[in-house]
Amino acid sequence: MFEEVGTTPEGDMIINVGPQHPATHGVLHLVITLNGETIKKVEPHLGYIHRSIEKMCESLSYRQFIYVTSRMDYLSAHMNNHACAMCVEKGLQVEIPPRAQVIRVLMSELTRIASHELWWGAMAMDLGAFTPFFHAFRERESINDIMEETCGARLTMNYMVPGGVMHDLHPNFQQRVKAFMKLYKKKIHEYDEMVTGNIIFQNRMKNVGVLSANDAISYGCTGPTARGSGVSSDIRKLYPYEIYNTLEFDEVLETGGDSFARYMVRIREMQQSIRIIEQLIDNIPEGDFQTKTKAVLKLPKGEFYSRVETARGELGVYIVSEGGTTPYRIKFRSPGFSNLSVLNHISKGSKLGDLVAMMGTLDLVIPDIDR
Amino acid sequence: MWSFSNIANNIHAWLGNNFNPTMTLVIEMVLAGVAVIGLFAGLGLVLVIMERKVSAWMQIRLGPNRVGPKGMLQSLADTIKLIVKEGLTPDGADKFLFNLAPFIAMIVAMLLMAPIAFAKDFQLWDLNIGVLFVSAVSSIMVISILMAGWASNNKYSLMGAMRSGAQIVSYELSAGLSILTIVVLSGSLSVSDIIYSQADGWWIFKGHIPVLIAFVTFIIAVTAETNRAPFDLAEAESELTAGFHTEYSGMKFALFFLAEYVNVFIVCAIGATLFLGGWMPFHIGSWEGFNQVMDYIPSSIWFFGKTFFLIFVIMWFRWTFPRLRIDQLLNLEWKYLLPISMINLLIVTAMAILKWHF
Amino acid sequence: MTNEELKIKLAEILPSAIIEDGNEWIEIAIEPGEWLQSAKQLRKKEALQFNFLFCLTCIDWKTHLTMVYHLRSTIFHYNIVVKAKLDRDKPEIESVSNIWRTAEFHEREVFEMFGVNFLNHPDLRLLILPDGWEGKNPLRKDFEDPINMIRL
Known part of the structure; x- marks a missing residue:
């Protein structure tokens, strides 16, 4: 060759x-x-980095396989677990208590912010600006500390289980989340000053990697990649799960379709996540954090599909059950895989330096693509 | 008063008393060579630690803080590591050119030290075309980069080298034109004459806005010429891994690295000499009292203070700006900087003829 | 449009398909030979416009393979599932990568994982498996790898 x-x-x-x-x-x-x-x-x-998670899951029980999925898109581990837990709950037909729902949403949104922070820093670094990386990590670190306290892990949390969440929240949780939000609001202007408003940065991003709305749909793009092209694709709005339909937040849409539009979507999405957290942090209902489920879960014969909005887009979990204790076939529809397929299309005719800008704004996480 | 020129004169007198004239010259040359190599290494160490501390300060972290007091010996430790490291030569490389390239980079950086006035009357070689010498020799730098990129037999290296070639050749123009503005104003190419012409005030203050424009153009152009961010396309870590020195390791890499830092020092020294008066203290016209107070500060401190201020500015660029794209980089030069500096030179020439400057 | 109305619409354009209510969404079982034609209809029909192929996969039922296509319309927000039963020994189906570009990558994945041959695919090569992979398709049920596979 x-x-x-x-x-x-x-x-x-x-x-x-x-x-x-x-x-x-x-x-x-x-x-x-x-x-x-x-x-x-x-x-x-x-x-x-293909680990054939789909094959692996075929020999793991419905409780066990969720832990493997944290390793797919490790930056939105909560959302991966969430999708799997929801799919199993759909099969078991279990309602989960309101407290668990709120905790799940709070954790998902915190993860989304953390993921976007990392993306922001890493993307600026790809473009040659090293400093934003450290500033992004300052905020991300405090989210990781919150996660560590409640879930016991900083990256692969494995916190959501069928029937609710694994443990109750740590007593410090509310106070620390509030402290984080205060820090975040104080520092958010630095993001604009350092990167968004920079003329070199804008020249590097604008009209680079333009993706039209039709192409975004045809290539199966989801998440901020699609929303940057003006395609409404937020699962939280289109097919609400948990308590998202009771919350006030906007689906962020930009119509530019270029790298800068995708960038702005993520920046604005962080603020929407803050908005959701603000609504929930003082209103966590009392009660159980988990519905009691059987020790050995058995899903009825049939097919179950659930989807969540991760930081990168739509994650679908498709379980085919034969009625046993393990899934017969499981498919993860990962957002990164479809978003990557668009790279060839949008990069034609641009410069080599633009490729890193495009890869940055598509927000590729390789274990998510390879699974 | 303690000054570099006194020390130099004393050494010269002592050598003259004890040896014959030929021997004196040989010894002085050896001394000068050792001094340049020492300065080369010393500057490298100081600038690396300075860069790391400046970047740490901007990135809300501590930076090196383990080796020596406040981590000040870190770059010495790094140098020792680089010296003992194996210098690999790839199989497909052109071995001769591959090994030659870092030395050319180093020799160019050393040659450039010759006409720089480090303190009052303290200069290796006050040649009458000092500024021209600097512009001419610094263009040889690109040859070492092209050589390194081509000889590495690596596509990333080659692309980095080609980018660097296009970049240095372009930015040489506006750097040259902004140097010319000062040459026109002071009427001399000699470094010492240019400094003495600023005895009643630095050119940046005397020359009104046109010289300010020339100064800004100069800083942009030399940042590009030394391949520093935001113009570090030759290295472009995230695109080309490390550009032209991808395949270099050990001491050969260290020579490139040192040469880059010494080049930064030199261009800043030239900038300080041309626009900020070199070692000349801050003087205001004929206000004798003030000027005499300023004269008490040793000239070497003035020179290094100004130079390190400019170095800090260039480091500041590096740690806050994203990188430009290759076409944007060339657009900036050919569409903006070059026309601006040409018109600017015209204005400065008119100003010099009509004696409009102070 | 309710599910019932959607079913009627679907029955109009897919006369030979079996349409029934699935666990969550309407499930359509079609013959592999008719798939390309049906796909074009689903994509183009004004009242349907299934323009978003959000999941494409395959299931190995040991006796046969089933291709599963999850479709959604970004305009009307319906979801449907289309299934096609394939012969296990010689699985072949028309590629839909001209209709939904995302299918190109997903079909390449199914090709190497299940050995399904997609006819008229623009670039049917290995995507995830290493170059020169010989042997069985990893996601089939009879795939065994004594070294790398862990059974619990």
């Missing part, structure tokens, strides 16, 4: 970006065909 050799028959240069490359943030391998600095083709080669 000519891929490893260097040039195509037409004389274009072929560059392997990855599997180890600073901008791929993981083990993504892109084979790029370049004419000078201009990109002609981007071909992703996946599988470097």
Whole structure:
């Protein structure tokens, strides 16, 4: 194959970006065909971190398989667990107590902020600005501390279980979340000053990687990637789950379709998440945090599908049950996989430097793509 | 008074008394060579630790704080590590050019030290075309980068080198034009003459807005010429892994690294010399009292103070700006900086002829 | 539009398909040979416009394979599930990557994981498995890997 050799028959240069490359943030391998600095083709080669979670889950019980899913999109581990727990609950037909619902939503939104913070810092770093990374981590750190206190882990929380959540909230939870929000509101202007308002940054982002609304739908883009192109795709609004239909928040939409629009969607989404947390933090209902379920769960024969909005888009969990204690087949519809497929389409004709801007704003998390 | 020129004169007199003239010259040359190498290494260490501390300060962290007092010996430890590290040469590389490139980078950086006036009457070589010498020699830098990129036999390196070539050749123009504004005003290419022409005030104050424009252009252009962020496309960590020095390791990498920092020092020293009066203390016209108080501060402190201030500004750029794209970078030069500096030069020339400056 | 009305609409354009209420959404069982035609109808029909293929997968039932397509309309917000039964020894179905571009990647994944051959796919190559992979398709039920697979 000519891929490893260097040039195509037409004389274009072929560059392997990855599997180890600073901008791929993981083990993504892109084979790029370049004419000078201009990109002609981007071909992703996946599988470097494929653990075949779907196959693994076929031999794990309905309680066990949720823990594996934290390792898919490790930045929205709560949401992954949430989708799986909801799918199992759908099969068991269990109602979960209101307190657990509120806790789930609070945790999901905190995770969303943490994930977007990391994205913000990492994306600025891809563009060559190192400083924002540390500023983003300052805020993210306090969310991780909150998570650590309640869930016992900072990244792979495994907090949501079928029937509710695993433990009750830590007594400090409310106070620390409020402290975090105060810090966040005090620091949010730094984000605009350091990155959003920077003229170099805006030139790097505007009209780069333009994705039209029709293409976004056709390529199956979800989450901020689709909303940057003006496609309404927020599962929390379209098909509300838990208590999202009782909450006041806006679905963030931008119509630019370029990298800057996707950037702005995520920045504004963080503020919407803060809004949701503000509504809930003082109104956590008393009561059980978990519905009692049987020790060994058995789903009835049938097919169950549940979906949540993770920080990257729509995560679908599709369980096919034969009535046993393990799923017969499980499919994770991961947002990253579909969002990655659009990369070749939007990067044609742009410069090599734009590729990192696009990869940054698509917010690729490789374990989510490979599963 | 304690000053560099006195020390130099004393050494010269002592050598003249004890050796014959030829021997004196040889010894002085050796001394100067050792001093330059020492300064080269010393500056590298100081600037690396300074960069790390400045970046740490901007990034709300502590920076190096383990080796030595407040981590001040960190870069010495790093140097020792780099010296003992194996210097790999890739199989497909052009071995001769690959090994030669870092030395060219270093030699260029050392050559550039020759005409710089570090203190009052303390200069290695006060040649009459000092400023021209600096512009000419600094363009050789690009050859070492192209050499490194080409010889590495690595596509990332090659792209970095090509970017760097386009960038340095372009930005050389506006850097040269902004240097010319001062040459026009002071009427000399010699570094010492330019400094003496600022005895009654620095050019940045005497030359009205046109010189200010030239100064800003100069800072932008030299940031690009030294491949520092936001113009670090030759290295562009997130795009090209490390650009032209991807394949370098150990001491060969360290030479590139040192050369980069010494180049930053040199361009800042030139900037300080041309626009901020070099070692010349801050003087206001013919206000004798004030000028005499300023003269009490040693000239070397003035020179290094100004230079390090400019270095800080360039570091400040690096840690706050994102990187430009290659086409934006060339647009900035050819569409904005070059026309502006050409018109600016015209205005300055008119100003110099009509004696409109102070 | 209610589910019943949607079922009537679907029956109009897919006369030979079996349409029934599934666990959550309407499930349509079609013949693999008719899939491309039906897919075009589902995508193009004014009143339906299933323009979003949000999940594409396959299930190995040991006797046969089932392709599962989850479709949604971003305009009307209906969801449907389309299923096609494939022969296990020689699974073949038309590719829909021209209709929904996202299918290109998902079909490549199904191709390597289940060995389904997608006809007229623009670029049917291995995506996740290493180049030169020989052997069974990992997500089939009879796949065994004594070294890397952990059974509980």
